[in-house]
Amino acid sequence: xxxxxxxxxxxxxxxxxxxxxxxxxxxxxxxxxxxxxxxxxxxxxxxxxxxxxxxxxxxxxxxxxxxxxxxxxxxxxx
Numbered sequence: 001x002x003x004x005x006x007x008x009x010x011x012x013x014x015x016x017x018x019x020x021x022x023x024x025x026x027x028x029x030x031x032x033x034x035x036x037x038x039x040x041x042x043x044x045x046x047x048x049x050x051x052x053x054x055x056x057x058x059x060x061x062x063x064x065x066x067x068x069x070x071x072x073x074x075x076x077x078x
Contacts (some may be wrong), residue, residue, distance in 0.1 A: 001037070002060045006053040015049055022051070035062025 010018050022041050029039050038056040057063040 002057045002063050004053070004055040004063075006055070008051045008053070010049040010051065012049065015043075015051075018051065029067070033062070033066045035059070035066040 008018070026039060026041075029036050035058040036055070037058060038054060041051050041053045044050040044052060055063075055067075057067065
């Protein structure tokens with residue numbers, strides 16, 4: 001298994017758009033990336049501009065070839 005925990009600090013006013021993009025991306029990941037075991041994001045209480053991602057993949061290859069190489073991977077990281 002290969003996992004990541006990623007913290008995003010968003011610009012003021014950016015949370016709604018970011019959250020919409022994440023929901024669309026999660027649907028794509030669930031449909032197209034069978035090597036992704038868990039991909040979820042949480043808001044942080046009392047920190048409205050912070051999001052924490054928890055990602056778990058079958059292995060490093062599932063992450064690199066199944067997730068990072070997809071177009072939506074770039075959408076999240078821009």
